[in-house]
Amino acid sequence: MPDSPAFSTAVAPRTQWLEVILLWIAGISAAMQFAKFSVSFDALLSHYEMGATSTGAALSAVGLAGLIFGVSAGMIASRIGYLKVLVGALLLGGVLSLIQSTLPPFNLLFITRMLEGFSQLGVVVAAPTLIAKLSAPQHRSLTMGLWGTFFGVAFAVSGWIGKGLLDNLGLQSVFFGHGLLIMTMGVVLFFILKNNAVLDLVPITGVQEGFFKQMLQVYRNPRSLLPSCVFLFYTCTLVSVLTYVPGLVGDSSLQKWMLIVLPLVSTCGTFLAGAIAQYAMKPQRLAVLAYSGIALSVLVLAVMRDLAPVFFIAVAAMVLFLGMVSGSSLAMIPTLARSPSEQAQSYGLLAQFGNLGGTIGPPAFATVITLYGLSGLVGLVLCVCVCGLFFSFLSGRVKSV
Structure with missing residues (x-):
């Protein structure tokens, strides 16, 4: 695959923090495409009276685009330009949210x-590439760790x-407010980044290999495949742990706290991993450490199942290490x-594997x-x-640039 990038060869002499933060907020607005249906699920059930299965399918439908088109999205973005893809995806998301605010059939x-799945996919491919x-170079793992928190922050x-x-303005206000936010981010980022000296936003015009041949090469490229495999086993586990583990605790008050605290702990783990990968160790080695921490935490969980406070601490530690897997994969x-161009394809593959794990x-x-109860959970984790350790070790054997 030709290495003709859609960017200039210039490297940012300093981190452009304002632009990075705005791109992170754009990611949060895209993740709200999942979160807005989650927070309004009961209201949607009441309004549409379609049943939990159909309404749940509408909730998860956003992930279908990433599951099917993740890799091709990265390739398309590298051809037509990342800013165009990002702004187009944000504006599309805004229009769709405004349509939803009318509560259509x-x-x-x-x-x-x-x-909306295409909108979300465009953002998660283009935004981290731009970030x-x-x-x-001395801040890249840190900014990737920040980017990795966007999903948890969106839900919070x-x-x-x-x-x-x-509660105060009704169901329509949630979708209308989201539409305004995501469209505003698209407009703001266009005007801030269109003349950025670091970015050359001219699409690739050189001779390209066949589309499907390029797709096959992405899957065969260990620099793209291995971070996605590490990420896959994280996504398999985190949503399940956050959903099912609180129900294994007999204390209803502790269950409530777990539902609030655990997503925040995961987000902290992701950002912490970015900082560690930037200043202390390679992200591949950090992924090994994180998966080892998950295994140790779940073993403590099995032994201390009857002590509710210790159980809570062990679950929190496991979720922290899971968040660190996410941060290290992104880094x-x-x-x-x-x-x-290879980065964008890697983010597309990461989105695809993430949706596969979530499925x-x-x-x-x-x-x-x-x-099997808790024993089944422990065994599967x-x-x-x-x-995860296997693919983390393999990723450590790939030569870094």
Whole structure:
């Protein structure tokens, strides 16, 4: 694959923190496409009266685009320009949210959710590629760690502000407010980045190999594949742990605290991993440490199952290490990739594997917990750790740029 990047060869002499923060906020606004349906799920059930299964399908429909088109999105973005993809994705998301704010018939609502998947995918492919380009080498792992927190922050903000809008102004206000936010971010980023000296936003015009041949090469490229494999086993586990583990605690008050605290702990782990990968150790080695920490935490969980406070601490530690896996996976990409084009393809593959993990993880964990309880959870998490450690070790053998 030619290495003709859609960027100039210039490297940011200093980290452009304002632009990085704005791109991070754009990521948060894109992740709210999931969070806004999660926080308003009961209200949607009441309004549409379609049942939990159909409404749940509308919630998860955003992930279909990433599951199917993750790799191709990275390739397309490298051809037509990352800023164009980012701004177009944000504006599309805004239009779709405004349509949703009219509370259209359920079939149209479902179509808008599927189209939102393309908006979300465009942002998660283009934004981190731009962040990496706008970051000085000494800050790149740190900014990737910051980027990795966008999903958890989106859910926290939606649970805080979105719930207030829902309770005081109704369902339409949640979608209308999100539409204004995501469109505003698209416009602001266009005007701030269009003349940025570090970015050459001219699309690739050189001779390109066949589209499907390029896709195959992405899957065969260890610099793209291995960070995504490390990330896959994280996504398999985190959502399942956050969903099912609090139900294993008999104390209802502790359950409530776990639902609030654990997502924040995961977000802290992701940002912490970015800082550690920047200043202390390579992200590949950090991923090994994180998966080892998950395995140790789940073993403590099994031994201390009858002591609720210790159980809570062990779960919090496990979620912290899971967040560190996410941060280290994201930090691996700019460490290993040899061009911005390869970075974008890696983020596309990461999105695809992330959606795959989110699809297969919850039903697998639900099954083993139903059949074997906490022992089933412990066994499956240990299997996940073995696989994660294997791919983390392999990623450490790939030569960095």
